[in-house]
Amino acid sequence: MVKRDGARFGTLLVSKGxxxxxxxxxxxxxxxRWERFDPLMRESGRRV
Structure with missing residues (x-):
């Protein structure tokens, strides 16, 4: 479960696929799918 300002915002489900x-x-x-997630994060994600 993901919360924002103390209220439920959504649910993130992580699996092998x-x-x-x-x-x-x-x-x-x-x-x-992970094959699409990787390039998306490399392009749009912020380095921390």
């Missing part, structure tokens, strides 16, 4: 995001107000999930 993909990462899935389910917003707290929705029933559906958005799935991103």
């Amino acid at each position: 993909a990462v899935e995001w389910r917003p707290s107000t929705k029933v559906y999930r958005s799935r991103l």
Whole structure:
């Protein structure tokens, strides 16, 4: 469960094949396979 300002924001599910995001107000999930996640993070992610 992911919280923002103390309220539930959504759920992040991590598996061997993909990462899935389910917003707290929705029933559906958005799935991103690791093969697409890696370039997305390299392009859009912020180094920390």
